[in-house]
Amino acid sequence: MHLDATNANDWAEVVRLAEAEFGHLDFLINNAGIHGRLGLEATTEDEWSRVIDVDLKSAWLGMKACIPAFRRRGGGAIVNTSSIYGMIASGKATAYHTAKGGVLMLSRAAAVEYAGENIRVNSIHPGLIETPMTATLPADWKSHLRELTPMGRSASPDEVATAAIFLLSDDASFITGAQLVIDGGLTAV
Secondary structure, eight states, rough: OOOOOOOHHHHHHHHHOOOOSSSSSOOOEEEEOOOOOTTTTTOOOHHHHHHIIIIIIHHHHHHHHHHHHHHHHHHHHEEEEEGGGGOOSSOOHHHHHHHHHHHHHHHHHHHHHHHTTTEEEEEEEESSBBBBBHTTOOHHHHHHHHHHHHTOOOHHHHHHHHHHHHHHHHGTTOOOOOOEESSGGGGGG
């Protein structure tokens, strides 16, 4: 169904439909995101709010809606998509960095809060991934990122999905509050 990830009512309806259709809810991947490439002074209040709402508030709303369903099930797992730019700064994109850093701390705080209820929360931190969103970014910026990346390339969406699926799986049953960086070594440099 259509989901406005910034709308609590839409989240409640998605959870209701999932439980009605499948009987329970096991997992959540919060992956909504937009970029905001402006610096601190150039970002308007409306642009700031939009990036924070889509990139951070949506993750909070998703968890808030799904955790009661996980509780009814006896546990669950959440993967929140942050970014390497939730861990390091680029010198611009202030709203994006703030939102993605917030996703990191939201994930860690929720991991601690819900660990005793068998609800695991982790975050993933992709570098440059070939998606429709990154297709709109300046080619010279993407080329520069690839040059900085020790593996010398960007990742496919499947490479990120595989990491998220691992964190949702029973193979990660003792992993909560972790940050999995998927960046070809960029943040290791």
